[in-house]
Amino acid sequence: MSKITTLEQAAASIPNGSTVAIGGMSMNSAPMALVRELVRQEKKDLELVAIVSGMAVDWLVAGGCVRRVVSGLVSFEGLGLAPNFRAAVQSGQVAIEEYSEHLLVCRLQAQSHDLPFIPTKAGLGTDVLGLHAASGTVREEKDGPTGEHYVACTRLPVDVALVHAHEADQRGNTRVNPKLMWLDNEVVNAAGRTVVSVERTAETATFAAEPERTTYPGFMIDAVAPAPWGAYPCSCFPDYSHDSEFFMAYSQAARDRETFTQFFQERVVGPETWEDFLAVNSVTAGVST
Amino acid sequence: MSTPVPGYDCTMDELMVVTFSRAMSNDTRAFNGAVSFIPVSGYLLARRTHAPELVWAASSIAIDADPDEIGDSTLSDSLWGGASMLSNSTFDFWAFAQGARYNTFAFRGAQMDAYGNVNNTVIGPYDAPKVRLPGGGGMADLGAMIPRIYLWSSTHDPRTFVDQLDFRSGMGWGDGGDHRERLGMPGGPQLCITNLCVFDFEPVSKRMRLASLHPEVTAEQVQEATGFEVLMPDGEIPVTAQPTAEELHILRTEVDPTSARLREF
Numbered sequence: 001m002s003k004i005t006t007l008e009q010a011a012a013s014i015p016n017g018s019t020v021a022i023g024g025m026s027m028n029s030a031p032m033a034l035v036r037e038l039v040r041q042e043k044k045d046l047e048l049v050a051i052v053s054g055m056a057v058d059w060l061v062a063g064g065c066v067r068r069v070v071s072g073l074v075s076f077e078g079l080g081l082a083p084n085f086r087a088a089v090q091s092g093q094v095a096i097e098e099y100s101e102h103l104l105v106c107r108l109q110a111q112s113h114d115l116p117f118i119p120t121k122a123g124l125g126t127d128v129l130g131l132h133a134a135s136g137t138v139r140e141e142k143d144g145p146t147g148e149h150y151v152a153c154t155r156l157p158v159d160v161a162l163v164h165a166h167e168a169d170q171r172g173n174t175r176v177n178p179k180l181m182w183l184d185n186e187v188v189n190a191a192g193r194t195v196v197s198v199e200r201t202a203e204t205a206t207f208a209a210e211p212e213r214t215t216y217p218g219f220m221i222d223a224v225a226p227a228p229w230g231a232y233p234c235s236c237f238p239d240y241s242h243d244s245e246f247f248m249a250y251s252q253a254a255r256d257r258e259t260f261t262q263f264f265q266e267r268v269v270g271p272e273t274w275e276d277f278l279a280v281n282s283v284t285a286g287v288s289t
Numbered sequence: 290m291s292t293p294v295p296g297y298d299c300t301m302d303e304l305m306v307v308t309f310s311r312a313m314s315n316d317t318r319a320f321n322g323a324v325s326f327i328p329v330s331g332y333l334l335a336r337r338t339h340a341p342e343l344v345w346a347a348s349s350i351a352i353d354a355d356p357d358e359i360g361d362s363t364l365s366d367s368l369w370g371g372a373s374m375l376s377n378s379t380f381d382f383w384a385f386a387q388g389a390r391y392n393t394f395a396f397r398g399a400q401m402d403a404y405g406n407v408n409n410t411v412i413g414p415y416d417a418p419k420v421r422l423p424g425g426g427g428m429a430d431l432g433a434m435i436p437r438i439y440l441w442s443s444t445h446d447p448r449t450f451v452d453q454l455d456f457r458s459g460m461g462w463g464d465g466g467d468h469r470e471r472l473g474m475p476g477g478p479q480l481c482i483t484n485l486c487v488f489d490f491e492p493v494s495k496r497m498r499l500a501s502l503h504p505e506v507t508a509e510q511v512q513e514a515t516g517f518e519v520l521m522p523d524g525e526i527p528v529t530a531q532p533t534a535e536e537l538h539i540l541r542t543e544v545d546p547t548s549a550r551l552r553e554f
Contacts, residue, residue, distance in 0.1 A: 025378070026323060026364045052426055075423030077323045077362045078552050082423070089421040096421075098410065100429035100458075102383060121387060122430035124472045125460040131415070149472050181350050183378045237366040244361050 002170035003224050007274055010195045010225040011037035014160055017067075021049040021108075021187035022056045023163030026077055027242040029182055030056040030234040031164040031197050033227035033274050039063035040269050049158055050074065051104045051183055055234060055247070058082040061094055062264055068095040070156070072104055079247045083254035098131055099123075103138050105186050106153035112189035117152035124149055161191035164231045165215060166239070167202040172221030173214055174198070175207070177238070180215050193222045197230040199239060227274050229283050246281065291443075291554040295505045297531050301484050302327070302550045304503060305441065306540055307532035308482050309395075310334040312439065313343055319393035320346035320382070322427055325363045326550040327441050327482075328395035333544040338536060346391070349382050349427075351375055359549035387434050389475055394431045395439040396459055400451045403496045403517040405440055405461025405478030407432075408454040415456055428459030436476025443553045445483035447516040462495035486511050487529055491520050498522055501529040 011034060014020065020038075024030030035056045038046070043060075045067040050057050052073045060066050062084040074085045088094035099107070102122035110118045123129050123138060129151065132138050138153050163184045168174040174196050176184075188194045196216070201224070207214050230236070233246035246267075253263035271277040278284075291302040299307075309331030313319070317340060321329050332345040333355075347354035347368040355371030362368075369375065376382055385391045398407030399422055407428060413419030432438065438461065442449055461478045463469055469477050481488040481497060485506045488497040498520035499508060508526060512519050532540075 027362050028365060071424060073323070073424040073426035075323070077364055078326070079361060081421075086421045090418055092417075098424060100425050101427040102387075102430035105379065105383065120430070121433045121474065124433045124474065125457070125463045125468065126425070126429040126432070127410075127415075127457040128425065128429045179375065179377065181375055181377055185379055235366055237369070241360075241367055242362065242365060 003172045003218075003221065004170050004201060005223045005225055007033050007037045007197065007225045007227055010034060010223050011041050013195070013223065014038065014043065016044040017046070018159040019047040019049060019157065021158045021161040021191055022053055023161065023182070023184040023187055024056065024231065024234060025052050025182040026054055028235045028237065029164050029184070029231050030054070031162040031230065032056060032059075032232055032234055033230040034162045034195060034197050034225060035059055036268060036274070036277065039065060049104070049156065049187065051101055051186075054082055055250075058084045059268060061085050061088045062260075063269065066094050068097060070097040070099070070104070072099050072101045076247050076251065079244060080251050083251060098128060099138065100128055103128065103151065103153055104156070105183060107137065107156035108158070108186040108190040110153055111155040111157060112186070117154050119150040119152055121150060123151045156190065158187065158191040159193065161187040161194040162197070163188060163194065164197045164236065166199045166236070168196055168198045168221065168224040169202050169204040169207055169218070170224070171204055172216070172218035172224060173204065173207040174216040174221055174224070175202070175213055176215040179213075181237070185216070188216055188220055194220060195223045195225060196221050197225045197227040199228055199230060199236065201226055229278055230274070232278065232281070232283055291551055294503060297504060298534070299532050299537055301503070302443070302554055303532060303537060303540060304529065305443070305482050305484065306330040306334060306550060307536050308487060308529060309439065309441065310338065310536070311530070312480055313340050313393070315340045315342045317393045317437075318344040318391050320349040320386075320391050321363055322349065322396065323362070323364045324553070325395060326359060326553050327443070328439065329359060329363050329368070330540065330545045330550050334536060334540050337539050337543060346376065346382075347372065349378070358547045359545050361549065361552065386431060389434060389436055391435065393437045393439070394435040395441060396428050396431070397441050398458065400449060400454050401440060401442065401481070402451060402454050402461075404463060404465050405438065405481060405490065405497065406454055406457050406463065407440065407459040407461065408456045410456040410458045412455055425458030432460035433472070433474050438476070438478040440478060440481040442481070442483045445485040445511075445514050447514060450514065451516040462490060465495040466493070485514060494520075496520050499526050501527045503529045
């Protein structure tokens with residue numbers, strides 16, 4: 001049975017209250033088309049796992065979809081703070097479970113490898129570890145034989161991972177061009193289910209012709225949702241870079257609640273289809289290359 | 290706003306980049322994280338001048354990148370032009386970092402303390418923050434793994450240089466003394482380059498110590514702008530060395546022709 005579905009159906013398969021890992025890194029390769037659809041479907045009480053994120057988390061927070069953010073960093077990088085994330089954490093509306101990048105990588109690896117913990121030097125000596133003294137999700141330990149200090153990172157269960165890629169076939173075989181650079185494999189490997197949005201679909205024969213270029217095998221992918229420009233306004237290297245103008249207009253609008261509500265409706269959630277969204281935002285090149 | 294440096298034919302951003310660049314060497318193997326315009330410019334300048342074999346992974350991904358210009362993000366593909374390898378975060382980067390094959394990293398924080406520890410997580414109490422900042426990202430990781438850490442700040446004032454961090458997101462010299470060594474961490478912070486001066490770290494206490502003053506800045510001014518006691522070196526405090534015309538020309542025309550580094554001012 002073909003795994004190819006629509007953004008709408010893929011989002012509808014994710015229940016309220018799910019733990020959802022969001023792929024991408026900072027301004028790069030976030031599954032924005034899937035994220036937008038979650039906001040449109042007014043999901044509630046999601047727990048987000050977003051290692052180093054920005055706009056994806058901010059959209060979901062702005063949409064009132066989020067209970068908790070498990071993350072190492074959320075910002076718009078050189079273009080400023082993520083305004084809704086910042087406000088929601090400051091007001092206590094959204095909880096944050098704070099780690100660092102590598103602590104989260106190790107927790108996801110403990111999950112995917114089905115081990116009680118993965119050790120790392122990350123976090124030693126910082127206040128990050130103290131935040132988890134009660135839960136013990138990451139804890140400082142000492143190796144008996146050598147006396148070396150390390151941090152034990154325990155499993156991080158994830159219901160569903162959302163990632164963006166360039167091409168997939170109906171069996172779920174997925175390709176990132178020219179190769180995977182960020183940490184998406186960690187969330188895919190750890191998650192119970194994975195939905196991938198893709199710039200375009202491809203014939204299965206093209207994967208057999210170049211198997212060394214396949215990023216995720218079909219059996220790891222549960223649903224494929226075609227979405228050209230599906231990472232916009234983030235980047236999808238090498239097809240397109242992030243759209244600084246969108247980030248700046250969004251941040252500008254967020255200075256005033258009413259202005260932002262209108263912006264968010266008109267430019268983000270209002271357009272009915274992803275194609276409508278691209279048109280509203282003047283992403284006019286049509287199909288990404 | 291970057292300002293002209295009195296007596297030098299350059300502005301403060303340029304003096305900071307050149308000072309950073311000169312601290313690099315041929316065996317520097319560096320990478321960079323978010324909002325790192327000064328270090329990125331510094332790595333590229335060093336490679337074009339005195340350290341041609343310096344290794345730099347743009348955004349921690351694109352090894353040996355040689356971009357035509359620096360865009361509005363230092364963690365983006367716009368920096369990747371000319372790379373000899375696009376590496377992968379999981380398989381390559383964390384192995385190169387935790388094994389200290391990469392030996393150099395630079396970070397800055399909204400707050401920094403005397404030991405070069407940094408905060409980029411919250412201002413105010415953690416549970417009820419006055420300002421929720423982006424979070425430490427890889428600071429807590431790389432502070433523990435990388436032997437040569439460099440800090441910089443374009444806002445040298447008592448709000449940035451504080452006696453007590455509101456949150457320690459990244460480890461510098463920790464509590465000072467042999468704290469890093471006890472935790473099994475290599476090296477530690479080497480320099481902190483600001484818009485007033487350059488600090489090094491006193492070898493025993495591991496506290497910031499004035500290494501040089503930028504032109505027409507006094508030690509008293511630095512102390513007033515710093516929320517902790519600044520250690521003074523023995524003898525006269527040197528003035529930060531002047532950039533050469535060649536360094537400035539390369540920085541302005543080849544390394545950062547669009548002045549992306551001014552995003553930090």
